[in-house]
Amino acid sequence: MTPLTFPANSARATMDDVARLSGVSLKSVSRVINGEPHVSANLRAKVEAAIAELNYVPDAAARSLAGSRTFIIGLLLDNPSPHYTMKIQKGVYNVVRSHQYHLRIDNVDSTVPDEQFSAQLEALIRNNRCDGFVLTPPLSDNLLLLDFLEARKIRYVRIAPALDNARGPGIAIDDAAAAAAMAQHLWDLGHRRFAVMRGPASHMAAARRRDGFIAELERLGSATPIIDADGGFSFEGGIAAGETLIAQSPRPTAVFACNDDSAAGVMAACSKAGLKVPDDISVCGFDDSWIARSVWPYLTTVYQPIEEMGQAAAALLLRRDEQEGKISQLGFQLVIRDSTAPPRQTQG
Template sequence: MSKRNSTIDDVAEAAGVARVTVSRVLNNVQNVRSETREKVLRAVEELGYSVNHQARALASGMGRLIMLIHAHSPEREPNSYYNAALELGALRGCSSLGFDLVSRSVDPQDVNRAQMMSSIIERERPAGLILSPPLSDDLEFIDAARRAGVKIVAVSAGEEAQEVVSSVGIDERAGGHALGRHLTSLGHTSFAFIRGPLEHRAAAQRYDGFVEALRQSGITNTPWTAIGDFTFKSGVEAAELMLREPVRYTAIACANDDMAAGAMLALHRARLEIPQHISVTGFDDTPMSEIVWPPLTTIRQPIKELTERAVHLLVQNMSDDGPHFDGLPFALVVRDSTAPPAA
């Protein structure tokens, strides 16, 4: 018998025991005599038998595959660090719990995204899904996954999605508020804000918190805004639009670090000194925020920890259908891109 092709029945025959006895030994069931256990383990070693964990999981009705769904449009550049950090965190969580991770991309603008999700679930039978934003706020998409009978944890979901699925994230509104409070404390009164995609609820909460901080500081003017898509390119384009405005803005806040870095490039091209002429802030505290010049003031959110925690929530949620939100801490990181406005 080839070691590579040995089966549990071969082990049972070699050990002179029943198939169910081999199964009990391999599953470490205690009511097996020590001499019988030794014979089975000896046969396993001699035959080089390897347990097929996936087959065992399927037979027990409990899969060991967790699927991370990235939201990605073919028309946009990927937010590479954010996606990579989500994947690393999920992989870390899966490894610690004995699960396997696979990732898939779905276009949030695809009208057939719900049907696509149902097909993926039917084909790959994951034990659970982790949804990244903005799919984590897509109630139609979430409903399709739930009807397929799979457990879900949403990352950075808004209030509506939190009512129907378990989720993990930071207080996005409070993060935006912290940035607004920081800039107003420096004396800024004229603001621009590069927002994220309209369907991205977390990005909307960042803006809402920012505006709330301005109102609390007595600033009634609404910030000039542009819509970006979280890419470096969209940050460049939005800042170029801002520079065409007749108003002189002294601070520009961005819904993520990639767009902030793009805005800084546009400002450098316009011969504007940061922060002497204009302050810039980002959001996420990705590695880019420390290597741009000047280093970027931003909100640090624990991206890898979000999906690592999502895996743990997902496993717990396999026996608990109630939605649960797990909030992780964030921090304002002040660097050299912000300063009081010039006189």
Template sequence: MPARSSPASQAARPTAGKAATINDIARLAGVSKKTVSRIINNSPLVRKDTREKVEALMREVGYTPDPLARGLAFRRSFLIGMVYDNPTAQYIVDMQYGALDALRESGFELVVHPCDTRSPGYIDGVRRFVQQQKLHGVMLIPRASEDQNLVDMLAETGCRYTRIVPVGFDDRDGRMIVTHDRDGAAEAADYLLTLGHRDVALITGPLAYRSAIERTEGFVGTFAKRGIEVPKSRIIEASYTFESGVAAAEKLLAGKQRPTAIFCGNDEMAAGVYKVAMRAGISIPRDLSVIGYDDSPLAARLWPSLTSVRRQTRDTGRIAATMLIRPDNGPLPVASVRPHLIVRDSCQPPA
């Protein structure tokens, strides 16, 4: 008895080198295009044997549903946008990995939109991005997440969103993941105080970023509670980049009265401190203790390994994307991701 041929072998296959379409699947399976659409979107209105036949056929010919086409058919998109203005590449990569963790096997795809929140027309650019891609929802990453005008625009266009923010904002829909940056910086300050440091310095991110303000106030405020003032001359505003960390460290380490410890607003700037210290013959941690923020892969790769505040970036991206693909679009509880200090080898009591 001859072997039974597969459905795809009983009808003309798609042209070699050309991706199969939903019309090809319907023709090869002998069903309507609507039936194929229902199967792709897990509709219960399809018989089990028909579903199994069509799914086997899709696997055989390597058919992958197009997210944009699915959205057009159901008057919504299967695309999630990520809008960001952030100079730290590793942070953005980790956030994307987290979002992709949540979207895997969901049928949704991730598209990204970098922007410059200082540009007067950037909100119109985000609006075009949302409308052209027909986005199902948008993840807003700092600093874009801190702009209420951008949030209001998304609400007006009916696009759901989640905001990743360093501190809670007044959002009636509660679509926030709060990262509590002030608490992370306060824990770093407590650790230095426990080691006996009193003459400390701080390299902040741009104070236009709420994260930089929260980390500065958390660090300085913790010392103030112990009756210790961090002088303004010891607080240098930088830009969350390695180069700006180098420039800030050169100012702080140039004189004879050097601080015994420096807290940096991220690991990139802490790496800049390492470079300046090495050139000046300053030993870390014997002569200078250093703490970063983010606990990026860089922290463990520096020598000595960098003590840093871990802020669970990948988990934050996963939570933000998960909130967006919930079946309903109603108010959401505010989510929290708590930072904590990872102690390594870059700190010790002052000499």
């Protein structure tokens, strides 16, 4: 049999071309392209190899007309950390693009009254139809949003959910365990006076980090009250809360901030007050964002795979098979840098 050839200068490849080259039916090609469930790995590999060889690009308009899907995935954000949002966007976009979908990104303000928030959602859905949404914290735990999407039978996958996990699929890390590992690190260095920089009240993952850190210190036998401060997940919030913390007497010897942005703010407050990190006070954060290597000394932090979480959430959404109540956990890693050290023996 003479093999099929497709010259580089030939007309744009079609699904029929992909079917012939891969040796499968047109329906099978369609199932792979549309990300339908229960497609064997062997079939998927054949079709994807043919798509790559032919440089085949599906016609999104034709696909939309052929069915009820728009081939658009929405990403909803309400987070003050630019690093977090950029990494999530990159992860979701890479997966969406590889499946020949389009990505729509929207920021919504969940801090407004319920009526205003509902109006935002109504406008969002009215103006732009999507096949589903990736929800990021704190929206992952916004029950008004979940009710809104479910009432309209719109699929979603949540990143770092904390409430009502049985409602739908999600991707997370063990925030409490990660914060506990940081508490152990500071304890092993010899610290006994601690402060915690909280995140926004609506951000349940931040609450899990705070609680995990404090619970581990209590397990280790900490007898000194742990100071709480509100960093709000922002650099400016970290400065303001940091100034309050370092004014305490006795001053904490170690500060755990629930994200890197607020940790950097604490370091700025220390510098302004003439204190050296880590000589006078140890500071650590959470995320391992770009800011962790933009401050000096480099920030000790917890690495969470933000981009990979976005990828996993998008892939789960595009699979279209039901995963109700399944929260998949990814790993984390403690990243020890120069912002933490043993405390001085004499410190006021």
